[in-house]
Amino acid sequence: MTEDNAFAHLDPAYRRFAALPDDERIAWIRADRWIGFEQSGAALARLENLLTYPPRDRMPCLLIYGETGMGKTKIVRKFERDHPPKFSQVTGVDHRPVVVAQVPSEPIERDLYRELMASMGAPAMVGGTLAREKDICRSLLRTVGAKMIILDEVNGMLAGTFRQQRIFLNAIRFLANDLRIPLVCAGTDLARQALLTDAQLAERFEAFHLKPWQNDAAFAGLLKSFERILPLRSASDLISGEARERIHKQTSGVTARIFRLIETATEDAVQSGKERLDAHSFGDNLVLPLVSMTQTVRRRGKRVPQRVGA
Ligand SMILES: Nc1ncnc2c1ncn2[C@@H]1O[C@H](COP(=O)(O)OP(=O)(O)OP(=O)(O)O)[C@@H](O)[C@H]1O
Ligand SMILES: [Mg+2]
Incomplete structure (x- = not known):
């Protein structure tokens, strides 16, 4: 055989x-895997290109948007796997070029920093003002040498009140401006609409549309x-x-x-x-x-x- x-x-x-017994073949079929195709490859290439962008005052940002199930999270995770954290003997900390966080289901600024810190493997902070958490998040992003931040499910932001959304957009704008690294957002078309409501962000973001298959x-x-x-x-x-x-x-x-x-x-x-x-x-x-x-x-x-x- x-x-x-x-x-x-x-x-x-x-x-x-194909030579495996039926139950093993079925397990294989059900397993999670990455399959590359034209659009996903183009999105990955775009991300790759952003990652090597030299730092400058206004870094370009990217929005990957498309219907639910078009493979946005798959692309983000694949990119993260392609750029895994590496332990640095010199500094004794992980060097993490790509930091991925999901936008919290309720757009609370503090939760965003916590998601980012958790994805950098930082222990939970006990007690501390919002300003302090933001500061720590920012310095941690520098310490790990983050070269790109990816926020997935950005459309989740719309679950909040108008006021929460404004605050959240400010937080995103702060990350994009302050760190001088590209910020990538992924989400449905609602994510695009949400970003568009902030003129400064709208100007900064380039959009990559994952279109349904023809x-x-x-x-x-x-x-x-x-x-x-x-x-x-x-x-x-x-x-x-x-x-x-x-x-x-x-x-x-x-x-x-x-x-x-x-x-x-x-x-x-x-x-x-x-x-x-x-x-x-x-x-x-x-x-x-x-x-x-x-x-x-x-x-x-x-x-x-x-x-x-x-
Ligand atoms: N490149 C790929 N390789 C393998 N499977 C894929 C790929 N892209 C999409 N899929 C399949 O489609 C499913 C949905 O993909 P994914 O979770 O990335 O969608 P999404 O665009 O993030 O949707 P949502 O907006 O609901 O978060 C995956 O669980 C997987 O089964
Ligand atoms: Mg997703």
């Missing part, structure tokens, strides 16, 4: 997975890469006109739905013994996970901000 020429329809690095060559490319990695024992056909059309229609071109649909159909193909995907795999009898297909899922996966003792 594992000879080199077995499963020639798969990418050589993925052939061995049924075009890029989409065919994505489906082709699925064909090459899914642990099925026969060659699939996902790029015939009919298969493409069905997948596109059932998912409205939203990345998360496409991934979920294909994963579900793949599990089905393993369990049924069909061992390949084609247009018929996406018929009406496929039992789809409801949440990812019909609802806007808000996965917050939040770290609970540490409480100050006082």
